[in-house]
Amino acid sequence: MKLKRYLSINDATSYLSAALEEQVSVADIYELSLEGHLAISIRLTNQAYAKKVSLDPERDRIDGAHQVEPVLAEEVDEQVHIFNGIYDLAMFGEERFELRKLYQREVEGDSPVLSELSGFYVKHEGCIYKLLESLPVTKSEESQISKEARLESLLKSKGLTSQSQFDDPLTIFENLSVNEIEQVAELISPFYDGENNSSIPLDRHSYQLVLKTTEIQRFISSINNPSSLCTNENKPIHPPEKRSYLKFISVLLHGSGISPTKKGITTSLRLMIDEAGISLCDNTVRKILGEVEDI
Numbered sequence: 001m002k003l004k005r006y007l008s009i010n011d012a013t014s015y016l017s018a019a020l021e022e023q024v025s026v027a028d029i030y031e032l033s034l035e036g037h038l039a040i041s042i043r044l045t046n047q048a049y050a051k052k053v054s055l056d057p058e059r060d061r062i063d064g065a066h067q068v069e070p071v072l073a074e075e076v077d078e079q080v081h082i083f084n085g086i087y088d089l090a091m092f093g094e095e096r097f098e099l100r101k102l103y104q105r106e107v108e109g110d111s112p113v114l115s116e117l118s119g120f121y122v123k124h125e126g127c128i129y130k131l132l133e134s135l136p137v138t139k140s141e142e143s144q145i146s147k148e149a150r151l152e153s154l155l156k157s158k159g160l161t162s163q164s165q166f167d168d169p170l171t172i173f174e175n176l177s178v179n180e181i182e183q184v185a186e187l188i189s190p191f192y193d194g195e196n197n198s199s200i201p202l203d204r205h206s207y208q209l210v211l212k213t214t215e216i217q218r219f220i221s222s223i224n225n226p227s228s229l230c231t232n233e234n235k236p237i238h239p240p241e242k243r244s245y246l247k248f249i250s251v252l253l254h255g256s257g258i259s260p261t262k263k264g265i266t267t268s269l270r271l272m273i274d275e276a277g278i279s280l281c282d283n284t285v286r287k288i289l290g291e292v293e294d295i
Contacts, residue, residue: 006043006086006210019220027106030099039215041088042207047153048083050129052076055268081129082149090121090128120205126275134199246295260289
């Protein structure tokens with residue numbers, strides 16, 4: 001366990017069952033993740049491409065309903081990021097819907113209806129990214145880098161390299177399908193019509209659902225040793241001390257350009273809090289914001 005960065009869902013159920021001394025099923029893992037108690041990640045088995053997005057929630061998360069209301073995810077810039085490895089699920093787009101389907105399958109329930117935001121989203125280094133279904137083709141330097149990476153990945157899957165197109169170009173066409181040949185032609189073409197937005201379709205995202213070992217240990221610790229934060233919540237805070245805390249929070253919020261009364265701010269702050277590894281429910285965040293506004 002010390003040398004492993006992640007466990008498959010099935011291996012995680014066995015490990016948690018032994019550590020907690022009670023039976024933990026695959027359905028339990030999915031349910032814990034959907035309820036926000038356990039973070040599931042994906043291990044990409046093929047190279048993926050993504051764009052960073054910013055969130056503009058239209059409505060807050062509905063407590064107790066285990067679902068997220070639609071939000072707007074706007075692209076931050078045109079840069080395409082190349083993803084390999086393990087990434088946490090953002091849990092408000094189609095990635096959450098996939099978990100809901102898997103959970104219903106495990107409990108032999110009815111198939112769920114898609115109610116999440118369109119697109120597959122992951123977290124990386126404190127930011128949210130949307131996995132792309134097609135690769136945009138432009139003259140930008142970022143586009144050229146992603147095109148080269150896609151070409152190398154496509155050729156590598158056929159046992160070839162980018163140098164093959166110069167050494168023996170006929171070999172490339174013999175090993176590729178018609179669709180792949182069209183992709184290669186688009187990727188190596190030096191021409192670009194700036195008036196038309198061109199894009200290259202990408203393969204369906206290929207990944208394995210996993211649990212990071214650090215997340216498993218955090219969860220076990222939270223069960224066996226309730227955090228001091230929970231303990232301190234039972235201690236009374238005197239009004240003068242509470243007002244000082246609220247004033248301090250107010251200064252930090254306004255200094256960061258965050259309005260406590262902005263529509264949808266609860267969800268945005270919840271995502272920031274989750275990224276910091278702190279567990280607070282929406283009601284708690286909403287209550288604190290209301291008290292900050294009242295001081």
